[in-house]
Amino acid sequence: MRLKGLFLSDMRFQAKYGFYFLYAFLTVIYIAVLFALPETWREKAAAIFIFSDPAAMGLFFMGAIVLLEKSQHTPCALAVSPVRAGEYLAAKVGSLTVISLAVAAVLALAAGVGNLHIVLPGTVLSSAVFSLLGMIAATKIASLNQFILWTIPIETACFVPAVLHLFGVTPAWFRHYPANVCMDMISGRIPSAAGILAAAAVTAVLLLYSRKCVLKMWDSMGGSKI
Amino acid sequence: MIQVSNLSFSYTNQPFISGMNFSVAPGEIFGFLGPSGAGKSTLQKILIGMLRSYQGSAMVNGIECRSRTKKFYEEIGVDFEFSTMYEKLTARENLLFFSSLYEKKPRPFRELLERVGLEGDADKRVADYSKGMKSRLNFIKALLHDPVLLCLDEPTSGLDPVGSRVMKDMILEEKAKGKTILLTTHNMQDAAELCDRVAFIVGGRICALDSPHSLILSRGAATVTYTWLENGEQSASCPLGRISSDERLKALIAGNRLQSIHSSEPTLDEIFVEITGRELEYKISDNLKPKFIRNVE
Numbered sequence: 406m407r408l409k410g411l412f413l414s415d416m417r418f419q420a421k422y423g424f425y426f427l428y429a430f431l432t433v434i435y436i437a438v439l440f441a442l443p444e445t446w447r448e449k450a451a452a453i454f455i456f457s458d459p460a461a462m463g464l465f466f467m468g469a470i471v472l473l474e475k476s477q478h479t480p481c482a483l484a485v486s487p488v489r490a491g492e493y494l495a496a497k498v499g500s501l502t503v504i505s506l507a508v509a510a511v512l513a514l515a516a517g518v519g520n521l522h523i524v525l526p527g528t529v530l531s532s533a534v535f536s537l538l539g540m541i542a543a544t545k546i547a548s549l550n551q552f553i554l555w556t557i558p559i560e561t562a563c564f565v566p567a568v569l570h571l572f573g574v575t576p577a578w579f580r581h582y583p584a585n586v587c588m589d590m591i592s593g594r595i596p597s598a599a600g601i602l603a604a605a606a607v608t609a610v611l612l613l614y615s616r617k618c619v620l621k622m623w624d625s626m627g628g629s630k631i
Numbered sequence: 632m633i634q635v636s637n638l639s640f641s642y643t644n645q646p647f648i649s650g651m652n653f654s655v656a657p658g659e660i661f662g663f664l665g666p667s668g669a670g671k672s673t674l675q676k677i678l679i680g681m682l683r684s685y686q687g688s689a690m691v692n693g694i695e696c697r698s699r700t701k702k703f704y705e706e707i708g709v710d711f712e713f714s715t716m717y718e719k720l721t722a723r724e725n726l727l728f729f730s731s732l733y734e735k736k737p738r739p740f741r742e743l744l745e746r747v748g749l750e751g752d753a754d755k756r757v758a759d760y761s762k763g764m765k766s767r768l769n770f771i772k773a774l775l776h777d778p779v780l781l782c783l784d785e786p787t788s789g790l791d792p793v794g795s796r797v798m799k800d801m802i803l804e805e806k807a808k809g810k811t812i813l814l815t816t817h818n819m820q821d822a823a824e825l826c827d828r829v830a831f832i833v834g835g836r837i838c839a840l841d842s843p844h845s846l847i848l849s850r851g852a853a854t855v856t857y858t859w860l861e862n863g864e865q866s867a868s869c870p871l872g873r874i875s876s877d878e879r880l881k882a883l884i885a886g887n888r889l890q891s892i893h894s895s896e897p898t899l900d901e902i903f904v905e906i907t908g909r910e911l912e913y914k915i916s917d918n919l920k921p922k923f924i925r926n927v928e
């Protein structure tokens with residue numbers, strides 16, 4: 406099946422570029438830091454680590470992956486294959502989410518965070534949102550420098566409110582901001598229905614838009630500006 | 632298999648490809664020849680649905696390229712001018728991946744790899760491949776899903792004579808199986824050998840389209856050139872069809888005095904130079920300085 410082929414090849418690609426190794430290494434460091442911290446801080450620290458690393462790194466790694474692919478002209482090959490943009494997206498987002506999920510599970514268990522049935526779906530949600538944002542940015546740019554420039558506002562807009570939210574500094578009207586909902590879930594809190602709705606809506610919009618971006622990237626492989 | 636009518640296209644707002652009309656029958660090898668930058672790759676990209684903002688019509692395998700869907704690609708194999716492989720994956724991993732994208736059962740990789748002499752390097756990363764190895768790998772990638780239409784953009788570039796012989800044989804085998812093949816090349820010998828018909832493209836327009844054989848014939852008859860000794864070496868030539876009326880040649884033959892004799896046909900190379908040259912001149916005379924050129928002549 407095509408989706409399975411794409412998914413497996415993405416995982417192979419990530420393994421070859423050392424993503425798994427890097428994450429294993431980072432996980433060990435995070436755990437070491439968690440245990441060096443006072444016990445009362447551990448849960449909050451774990452939430453920040455899970456949010457920032459496996460979840461948010463989707464943004465960076467998606468950018469890096471797509472840029473690498475562009476430099477090797479593989480989008481040209483995919484543009485003239487039966488692969489659909491949706492399948493391409495699903496495989497990329499899915500394979501990165503697998504890593505996030507594994508690291509998040511280890512960190513949550515190590516930190517003794519309860520409510521894994523909320524933390525893990527929260528991780529999947531954040532990972533998907535960030536990697537879709539990464540895909541959108543990556544399809545629009547050509548160099549790593551440009552990409553980093555793009556990610557700064559995205560990171561700021563997602564990260565700062567979420568961390569403040571974790572420490573309870575959020576105006577009431579801003580509670581349902583999707584990054585805050587993600588952080589709620591990652592720290593094991595049950596999100597409100599309105600929050601879930603907002604996050605789902607944002608994810609759906611990102612999905613549709615990033616699919617459009619992928620199609621546009623494939624079209625631009627021919628050199629057409631239209 | 633392919634019908635193109637009134638095709639125009641431009642990357643910018645200046646006209647580029649304009650007023651193209653041709654069709655390609657199933658089972659035909661159709662060549663695109665022409666100088667660098669003439670629009671050969673551009674035309675191929677239109678025919679594989681990568682450039683869809685064209686005017687006119689381009690039907691491929693019964694589908695208008697502008698409104699192709701992803702299913703269109705199940706039956707098309709493309710070999711680009713450049714490598715489109717994942718550099719960190721091995722050749723085998725790449726083939727495995729690309730073949731998994733099609734519904735059809737892929738052709739056995741081993742056979743293809745062996746055929747192009749890559750069986751010993753199948754587990755090497757593509758990044759460590761040489762230019763010619765990459766060309767061969769990208770070529771077999773286009774064959775993996777056994778498509779009915781092959782688009783090959785300079786497939787033999789960077790190959791040694793043996794590798795290029797193998798690839799040409801494989802192209803002819805695909806034709807024998809009834810596949811349609813679009814072939815861009817700068818090698819006129821290859822074009823003359825492989826193509827049923829060729830289109831000369833200059834400046835985005837087709838300025839000659841025929842079988843290599845008729846093009847060569849139309850350029851003039853073969854000539855015979857001979858040499859003999861008479862105050863040093865002398866040489867003369869006459870058209871092959873009129874040797875019986877060349878009295879000097881007859882006398883030389885009668886006296887066994889010929890030093891050498893050979894016939895030569897015009898080649899596609901010469902036709903290329905003539906057609907592209909004429910076309911460029913025509914453009915100048917047409918657009919810029921008609922009087923000047925006429926006066927000089």
Ligand SMILES: Nc1ncnc2c1ncn2[C@@H]1O[C@H](COP(=O)(O)OP(=O)(O)OP(=O)(O)O)[C@@H](O)[C@H]1O
Binds near residue numbers: 627669673
């Ligand atoms: N992506 C693009 N954007 C704008 N112009 C382009 C693009 N690709 C090609 N061109 C222009 O179109 C013209 C034809 O290019 P094309 O690649 O079709 O030539 P070609 O006949 O394949 O040449 P070659 O034999 O060197 O491969 C060139 O003038 C080129 O600059």
Ligand SMILES: [Mg+2]
Binds near residue numbers: 672673712
């Ligand atoms: Mg070209």
